[in-house]
Amino acid sequence: TQLLEQSPQFLSIQEGENLTVYCNSSSVFSSLQWYRQEPGEGPVLLVTVVTGGEVKKLKRLTFQFGDARKDSSLHITAAQPGDTGLYLCAGARAGNNRKLIWGLGTSLAVNP
Amino acid sequence: DAGVIQSPRHEVTEMGQEVTLRCKPISGHDYLFWYRQTMMRGLELLIYFNNNVPIDDSGMPEDRFSAKMPNASFSTLKIQPSEPRDSAVYFCASSLTILAGLDEQFFGPGTRLTVL
Numbered sequence: 001t002q003l004l005e006q007s008p009q010f011l012s013i014q015e016g017e018n019l020t021v022y023c024n025s026s027s028v029f030s031s032l033q034w035y036r037q038e039p040g041e042g043p044v045l046l047v048t049v050v051t052g053g054e055v056k057k058l059k060r061l062t063f064q065f066g067d068a069r070k071d072s073s074l075h076i077t078a079a080q081p082g083d084t085g086l087y088l089c090a091g092a093r094a095g096n097n098r099k100l101i102w103g104l105g106t107s108l109a110v111n112p
Numbered sequence: 113d114a115g116v117i118q119s120p121r122h123e124v125t126e127m128g129q130e131v132t133l134r135c136k137p138i139s140g141h142d143y144l145f146w147y148r149q150t151m152m153r154g155l156e157l158l159i160y161f162n163n164n165v166p167i168d169d170s171g172m173p174e175d176r177f178s179a180k181m182p183n184a185s186f187s188t189l190k191i192q193p194s195e196p197r198d199s200a201v202y203f204c205a206s207s208l209t210i211l212a213g214l215d216e217q218f219f220g221p222g223t224r225l226t227v228l
């Protein structure tokens with residue numbers, strides 16, 4: 001059983017389109033992180049959200065943490081080929097914050 | 113800083129052979145993590161260390177896997193004997209304690225292991 005469910009699993013879009021990917025759980029997390037992984041490399045942190053309802057923006061990327069701290073979303077506006085990669089969410093649970101729970105990821109392809 | 117360094121980048125071996133993966137964390141980081149990534153299971157935490165001491169090895173699949181961190185700048189993950197189902201990309205990551213739950217994990221480029 002995957003504690004963090006990410007959807008969709010795969011997404012292929014054209015440059016300029018908008019998209020949203022989701023990270024859902026039945027468990028509460030004290031914080032949640034989003035990472036992006038490019039082929040042949042390790043994941044790289046994009047953002048950390050810690051407060052229920054929190055919204056963070058990173059240029060064209062908007063991250064939201066659910067009010068109950070069980071889910072999160074990542075919205076990309078006007079996607080570019082450079083956004084291509086595997087987007088992973090990872091949650092930290094109260095009492096064991098170093099042991100992240102990882103989703104399987106959303107593989108995004110942005111075609112020029 | 114050069115980032116987290118892993119070696120080798122690729123390893124092809126035959127079933128039954130011993131495999132040793134190496135990691136040099138970012139200088140000054142006090143946590144080190146070993147992960148395994150496959151298409152089916154995603155990123156799985158195998159073990160993590162704090163100040164060179166193993167804290168949680170509950171993710172180590174079985175006794176064939178062992179990890180050591182003899183000093184703050186070096187760690188190894190050993191598989192003996194290796195099996196085809198061990199084929200995966202193995203990542204090492206390190207982090208610096210800031211606030212629990214807010215630490216950023218810095219990943220190495222990974223070692224792609226193929227066991228024939």
